[in-house]
Amino acid sequence: MPRLVIAKDFLGEYAKLQKPVQKAVDAAIGKFAEHTHAGLHLEKLANAKDSKIRTIRINQFYRGVVLAPDTGDEFLLITVLPHDDANKYAASHKFTVNQALGVLEVRNQEGLEVIEPALRQAAKDSPTFLFGTVGDAELIRLGIDADVLPLVRLLTTDAHLDALANLLPTVQYDALAGLAAGMTPEQVWAEVSQQLPVGAAAEHVDTDDLAAAAVRTPDRYVLVSGPEELAQILAHPFDAWRVFLHPAQRQIAYRPSYAGPAMVTGGAGTGKTVTALHRAVFLAGRAGAGRILLTTFTRNLADALTSQLTLLTDDPQVRDRIDVLNVDRLAYRTVADALGRQPALVDDKTLRALWEKAAASTPGFSAVFLEREWEQVILAQGLHQPDEYLGARRRGRSTPVRADQRLKIWEAIRQVTDTLRQWNQYTHLRLADRAAGILAERAAPPYQHAIVDEGQDLHPAQWRLLRAAVAAGPDDLFIVADPHQRIYDNHVSLASVGVGIRGRSHRLTVNYRTTQEILAWSVRLLTGEDPVGLDDEVDNLTGYRSPMHGRRPITKAAADRDTENAQLIEQVNQWLDAGVEPHAIGVAARTGYLANAARDALSAAGIPVSTPAATKTNAVRVGTMHAMKGLEFRCVAAIGVEASTVPAKAAVTSQDEDPVAYRHDMQRERCLLFVACTRARDSLYVSYAGVASPFLHSAGG
Known part of the structure; x- marks a missing residue:
């Protein structure tokens, strides 16, 4: 029976085409899906490196590249490119089945x-070789193609291996890079074998069956069942995450069941949110499924999840079972339902005045100290009596306080909380605490499952709310988190809030958003302490990598702000002139003031601008680094990254007042810059006026 397979690269190129060209592509490849391709002219190129590659005419200027085996009725749509580029690709590339995977x-x-002659010449003068201690059988066992082995044997330096990064298949290059970095063959196999689909047995691989190999590569290829599925895929070409999942992501998202709470961790761009969305749809699609909560930290992120969920499923029954609410909205709705009225939230100015008043009556302790003590110790642990506070651990708080001082602190904090209670006003965290208590008293929680995104940013009170909102049992909580993206001052041990994940924790390591060059540069920003994860274990980014390569990030200095904004305008215009859509460009600043100034400068230069939340507007999106969380762009400009702004002075505790809090705050500021920079897919531009931020020194900027 004829089979049609679409490559992820095909969608990427298709998405860049103008609408008339896309329609011509639709007409051409529609014949494959309808199995009427006999009328198409599949052109075979002379002297092509792969006899199975053909090209098809799209229009006068574009051609499609197709893999068509000599026998059988299977076709793989590889890419669509301008005429000359398509022919060049078709003539130069070769498709094979990895013999190990x-x-x-x-x-x-x-x-x-x-490149071989240059490597051969260099090898003549070298007494040692990069893989001289690894035998051919070992390399083949790790997936190195036998035809590639002679070239591998010529490599003498890491630089020579780097030159092959964009030429070799990703899995083979990763295996060689691991060996070159000092990993043992066993360690390398542990990494590359993650490409194996669940239950796959490498020894049964048929290296001549390309269609079966494509099915075993779900992160790069998808088997299309017919015209309707093809139309659905092509309708949203930018959203390849709906269709293409890495085997590790698919194994996690579509596991039949977890015995209890499960957690997925991984660096930026590793597909944690994508995995969570697929998990939500999978659970909602099961027979007899109950209510499902899909939640995250901020409203903007919840709106993004709603949009992505709509793309992932158009089944009304599945969609109706899933509530998408950020955790503050869940708390607000729960308390409102219980009170029979809308709870009032205290404004920041009023709250700040209350803490200042409390600090005035408690010499030796500032308003900031008292507020953090309340949030990070008393509210975090759900303490209700002075005796509980006297015996409480003060994790993350290094300023020592005696028993008599704790009683004074308790009284000062009580002044604030009593006043809020009298006014019937809440902070978001106090609202979460109240909502958790309300749900804990109910006979049945409102949800059967909860999918939690950006779990590293949630406060213990919010975790208690989520625990109370979901019935304990199989598949109750599915959590995705990355401590390296913790941009709010919340440090949580899941075990302390009744969420046990032992034995059900998974880690993703492959970044599918950002090029390796941007990723490596951004990771260096995090130099400092490795953060502690939600499982109480120190988290690191070992094995974190990207299979994509591109240009190195650009760091640019300016004498003053006006010059910096002028350079920003020049850079954005360069991106626009290169064909980047305005909405695919993001500009991030540490403060709202800097973001507004950049927005005004770009607008005055005739460049359309909008806020990060305006996803349906074709304009450059400009906002704070916090507002960029959860978004991604082809190109990102991080501006105002100077010593006086990053880290933000107001966000960092004095080292003299609390050394531990100071270290946490500095690491959080590093994480914030890291988050902003890793929103970029293809290009990253970082600028500053005056003296560069100290964080840039560690990144080499």
Whole structure:
């Protein structure tokens, strides 16, 4: 029976085409899906490196590249490019099945042949070789193609291996890079074998069956059942995450059941949110499924999840079972239902005045100290009596306080909380605490499952609310988090709030958003303490990598703010002139003042601008680094990254007042810059006026 497979790269190129060209592509490949391709002219190129590659005419200027085996009725749509580029690709690339993993791979065979003479010449003068201690059998066991082995044997330096990064299949390059970095073959296999689909047996691989290999490579290829599915895929070409999942992501998202709470961790861009969305739809699609909560930290992130969920499923029954609410909205709705009226939230100015008044009556302790003591110790642990506070651990708080001082602190905090109670006003965290108590008293929680995104940013009171909102049992909580993206001052041990994840924690390591060059630069921003995760274990980014390569980030200095904004305008215009859509460009600043100034400067230069939340507007999105959380762009400009602004002085506790809080605050500021920079897919531009932020020194900027 004829089978049609679409490559992820095909969607990427298709998405860049103008609408008339897309329609021509639709007409051409629609014949494959309808199995009427006999009328198409599949052109075979002379001297092509792969005899199975063909091209098809789209229009006068574009051609499609198709993999068509000599026997069988299977077709793989590889890419669509301008005429000359399509022919060049078709003539130079070769597709094979990885003999160890069974996945479908592509390599630039022509590029490898071009570079071989230089490597051979360098090898003549070298007494040692990069993989001289690893035998051929071991390399083949790790997935290195037998045809590539002679070239691998010529490598003498890391620089020579780096030159192959964009020529070799990703899995083979990763295996070689691991060995070159000092990993043992066993350690390398542990990494590369994550490409194996669940239950796959590498020894049964048929290296001639390309269609079966494509099915075993779900992060790069998808088997299309017919015209309707093809139309659905092409309708949203930018949203490839709906269709293409890495085997590790698919295994986690579609596991039949977890015995209890499960957690997924991983660096920025590793697909944690995508995995969570697929998990939500999977649970909602099961027979007899109950209510499902899909939640996150902020309203903007919840809105983004709603949009993505709509793209992922159009089944009304599935969609109706899922409530998308940020955790503050859940707390607000719960308390409102219990009170029979809308709870009032205290404004920041009024709250600040209350803490200042309390501090005035408590010499030796500032308003900031008292507020943090309340949030991070008393409210975090759900303490209700002075005796409980006297015996409480003060995790993350290094300023020592005696028993008599604790009683004074308790009284000062009580002044604030009593006043709020008298006014019937709440902070968001106090509202979460109240909502948790309300749900805990109910006979049945409102949800059967909860999917929690950005779990690292939630406060213990919010975790108690989520625990009370979901019935304990199989698949009750599915949590995704990254301590390296913790941009709010919340440090939580899940065990302390009744969420046990032992034995049900999974880690993703492959970044599918950002190029390796941007990723490596951004990771260096995090130099400092490795954060403690929700499982009480120190988290690190070992193995964190990207299979994509591109340009290195640009760091640019300016004498003053006007010059910096002028340089920003120049950079944004360069991106626009290169064909980048305005909405695919993001500009991030540490403060709202800097973001507004940049927005005004770009607008005055005739460049359309909007806020980060305005996702349906074709304009450059400009906002604070906090507002960029959960978004992604082709190009990002992080501006105002100077010593006086990053880290923000007001956000960092004095080192003299509390050394532990100071370290936490500094690491949080590093994480915030890291989050902003890793929103970029293709290009990252970082600028500052005056003296560069000390964080840039660690990144080499």
